[in-house]
Amino acid sequence: MRVRSRTAIAAGLVVAVVVAVGIWLVVRQVGGRLGLPLAGRTCVVQADGQVRLDADQMANAATIAAIGTQRKMPERAVVVALATAYQESGLRNLAGGDRDSVGLFQQRPSQGWGTGEQIGDPRYAANKFYAALKRVRGWEKLRVTEAAQRVQRSAYPEAYEKWADESQVLTRALLGQATGAVACTVGSTPLMRGEAAAAALTRGLSLDWGLPGTASQADLPGLAVPAADQLNGWRYAHWLVSHASDHGVKRVRFDGLEWTAEDGTWGRVTDAPVADRRVLAEVFADV
Incomplete structure (x- = not known):
């Protein structure tokens, strides 16, 4: 009986290992599709197509696009970067x-990308990706998946291509080629409020876009860009959205349109000065 038990345990371990390896292979093949949330998506992006993301994914996508622009990389590079991060x-x-x-x-730190702490910073990671992409000769003429593969050297070189369409939609919106294209619904309990929120936004804009600075609004807690x-x-x-x-962004206004956290949509406003080329952002006030 003891021999049979040991045999059964050994067989069970073999099956568990096989199943685990199989799951890992599937995840690597389909990539981010399994990582996308099935419910609770809070952001809708519309720019010649539609993409739905949750708040964390949206913030990361916005940072990837901004870093690409700050590095003066062309639109195509942002598409490649987003498709890579998707996968x-x-x-x-x-x-x-x-x-x-x-x-x-x-x-991977072991492949010279930096320390684990450095790579864990989305801005650092995006900068490293764009730098590596720029070193690929003729990357601009390659398919999205080929350009990404030259950087990543994945076991699944064609996997990046399935994210090309979504990445193109995100790129158009995040590079300002569409109007009111990013709409997110924010809960009533923001992570940050008041001066702390405004300071974090100012710092984020400076790091992502390389902006020299922004002005605070006299009548509302927030900033003007x-x-x-x-x-x-x-x-x-x-x-900002x-x-x-x-x-903790409560409201964003630009070009006669306004987004609010409460509605999660953009709507037209009638009291906006026509010549005002500032982006106004209001944050949730301190409780």
């Missing part, structure tokens, strides 16, 4: 992964 992490800043992989792009033109204005406006959940 590798589901646009989530993962604490771990396969072997020593970390972060949005599942970069100067925009050189409509394109830049919508870039900042969509970034994308980070509304984690930075």
Whole structure:
């Protein structure tokens, strides 16, 4: 009986290992699709197509797009970066992964991407990805999946392509090529409020976009971001909405349109000065 029990236990362990390996292979193949939430999606992006993300995914996507622009990378590079992060992490800043992989792009310290702490910073990770992409000769003429593969060297080189359409929609919106294209619904209990929220937003805008600074609003807790033109204005406006959940943004106004956390949608306002090229952001006040 003891021999049979040991045999049964050994067989069970073999089956468990086989199942675990099989699940891992499936996850690697379908990538971020399993990582996307099935319910509770709070952000809708519409720009010649529609994408739905939750608050964390939206904030990460906005940062990836902003870092690409700050580095003066073309639109195509942002599409490649977003498709890569979609596949590798589901646009989530993962604490771990396969072997020593970390972060949005599942970069590995053992392969020279940086320390685990560094790679865990979405801005650092995005900068490293764009730097590596730029070193790929002729990447601009490659398919999205081929360009991504030259950087990532994945066991599934075609997997990135399935995210190309979603990434194109996100890129158009986050680079300001669509109006009122990012709409997120924010809960009534924001993570940050008041001066702390305004300070975090100012710091985030500076780090992501390289902006020199923003002005506080005299009548409301928040900030005003100067925009050189409509394109830049919508870039900042969509970034602010994308980070509304984690930075306590209550309202964003630009170009005669206003987004509110309560409604989660953009609507037209009649009292906005026509010549005002500032993006106005109001944060939740201190309780």
